[in-house]
Amino acid sequence: MLHLADEVFAMHDDPTQLQVDDVVLDRLHRLHPATRGEIMDGDGPVAWILLIPTTTTLMRSFLAGHLTEQELYDRTPEGAVYDAIYLCSALVLKEHRRNGSAKRLAKESIQRIREDHPIQALFGWPFTLEGDALAKVIADEAGLPLWTRPR
Numbered sequence: 001m002l003h004l005a006d007e008v009f010a011m012h013d014d015p016t017q018l019q020v021d022d023v024v025l026d027r028l029h030r031l032h033p034a035t036r037g038e039i040m041d042g043d044g045p046v047a048w049i050l051l052i053p054t055t056t057t058l059m060r061s062f063l064a065g066h067l068t069e070q071e072l073y074d075r076t077p078e079g080a081v082y083d084a085i086y087l088c089s090a091l092v093l094k095e096h097r098r099n100g101s102a103k104r105l106a107k108e109s110i111q112r113i114r115e116d117h118p119i120q121a122l123f124g125w126p127f128t129l130e131g132d133a134l135a136k137v138i139a140d141e142a143g144l145p146l147w148t149r150p151r
Contacts, residue, residue, distance in 0.1 A: 051085050052085070052086040053113050063149050082117040
């Protein structure tokens with residue numbers, strides 16, 4: 001899964017992107033336990049999503065290009081009331097694609113976050129046409145507006 005993440009996002013070559021490691025995952029869990037979702041099989045994860053609950057103020061700064069993805073994560077305060085969710089990443093192994101797993105994981109995580117926070121918007125930074133389409137479906141089915149940052 002990490003190989004796929006680097007192949008799609010090339011995050012190790014771009015320090016402005018969130019550099020996901022165990023420290024980042026622990027902090028995301030503190031922001032909200034539903035920030036990460038995954039589907040496992042006997043060999044490990046086959047689908048994985050990562051969300052960042054944050055504020056609309058930070059969302060607007062990110063969308064305007066004033067914050068990098070890493071800065072969005074760094075500046076999101078722990079213990080705050082979140083009203084926006086950043087659709088950070090969705091990865092599905094090739095042989096498990098097109099079965100709705102990423103959409104299902106994202107919708108479940110968004111619902112759990114909404115139980116604790118007054119989420120009013122979703123936003124993303126799609127890297128692929130599939131990612132853009134997925135974000136639109138997730139937002140539509142969640143009944144939330146979607147904002148995207150141009151690539």
